[in-house]
Amino acid sequence: MGKHLTISRRSFLALVGAAPLASAALTSKHIPVGLELYSVREDLKKDLMGTVRGVAKLGYECVEFYSPYYDWTADYTKKVRGELDALGIRCYSTHNSMVSFAPGGINKAIHLNRILGAHYLVLAHPGEVSSTDDWKRVPDTLNKANGVLQGHGMHAGYHNHDLEWKAVDGRKPIELLAENTEKSIMLQLDVGTCLETGNDPVAWIEKNPGRIRSLHLKEWSPQNGYRVLLGQGVGRWKKIFAAAESTGGVEYYLIEQEGSDYSEMETADRGPKAYRELHA
Numbered sequence: 001m002g003k004h005l006t007i008s009r010r011s012f013l014a015l016v017g018a019a020p021l022a023s024a025a026l027t028s029k030h031i032p033v034g035l036e037l038y039s040v041r042e043d044l045k046k047d048l049m050g051t052v053r054g055v056a057k058l059g060y061e062c063v064e065f066y067s068p069y070y071d072w073t074a075d076y077t078k079k080v081r082g083e084l085d086a087l088g089i090r091c092y093s094t095h096n097s098m099v100s101f102a103p104g105g106i107n108k109a110i111h112l113n114r115i116l117g118a119h120y121l122v123l124a125h126p127g128e129v130s131s132t133d134d135w136k137r138v139p140d141t142l143n144k145a146n147g148v149l150q151g152h153g154m155h156a157g158y159h160n161h162d163l164e165w166k167a168v169d170g171r172k173p174i175e176l177l178a179e180n181t182e183k184s185i186m187l188q189l190d191v192g193t194c195l196e197t198g199n200d201p202v203a204w205i206e207k208n209p210g211r212i213r214s215l216h217l218k219e220w221s222p223q224n225g226y227r228v229l230l231g232q233g234v235g236r237w238k239k240i241f242a243a244a245e246s247t248g249g250v251e252y253y254l255i256e257q258e259g260s261d262y263s264e265m266e267t268a269d270r271g272p273k274a275y276r277e278l279h280a
Contacts, residue, residue: 034062036256040264056087059272066095077115093120101145122157139180157186165197192218205243212248216256226258230274237278
């Protein structure tokens with residue numbers, strides 16, 4: 001018999017983190033449910049590590065850091081990764097501004113995201129855009145960045161807000177983005193803004209098979225806007241989940257809450273239960 005190979009827990013987690021999410025999806029029907037940390041942004045500003053620990057205790061399996069993470073040092077990012085590993089939760093993607101996709105900023109973004117174990121660098125906002133020509137430059141930026149990211153085992157992604165659903169020169173920018181970006185670029189669907197603009201998230205998922213690899217589970221209602229809790233608005237969640245899992249190619253869900261009548265952590269606490277009830 002040969003010598004047994006021993007491997008530390010952290011090394012094992014690192015190896016698991018290197019495996020493509022798509023491969024995991026082929027072997028398991030379980031889809032991780034996480035929290036977009038913008039939901040607890042005020043708590044995060046005061047105590048990032050403590051807030052992440054609190055989120056993990058609520059039952060979330062992953063988190064998504066938003067753009068201020070880009071200001072972290074490599075050493076601090078390693079401490080955050082160590083905390084995630086100790087808690088047994090993952091960071092599959094981060095939200096980024098245009099700087100993370102520009103030639104002068106992408107290397108830092110890659111370095112930090114490799115430390116975190118993220119698979120997707122998601123563009124959270126395109127910056128100042130108004131004309132069709134402005135919007136056409138966004139896919140070009142994403143495609144170029146995606147070519148670089150693929151060499152590091154990552155992909156670019158795009159997260160929609162409401163402006164992408166509003167027609168410019170007779171075309172919805174979201175359609176222009178989908179048509180002109182490489183298929184390996186994730187289209188991260190913000191369900192709430194899709195609903196608020198009167199669009200159908202199920203139809204959008206079905207129109208873009210395999211590209212809706214994560215969704216922000218954000219609710220909306222005419223009475224309370226985005227402050228309504230998950231499941232208490234107009235979202236047809238069972239149909240959204242069915243489309244995401246049968247057609248969209250979803251790899252993980254992220255609950256997002258922009259606010260509510262409760263504190264940030266109390267609001268976050270209600271998310272997993274609401275998801276389980278809606279997904280049953």
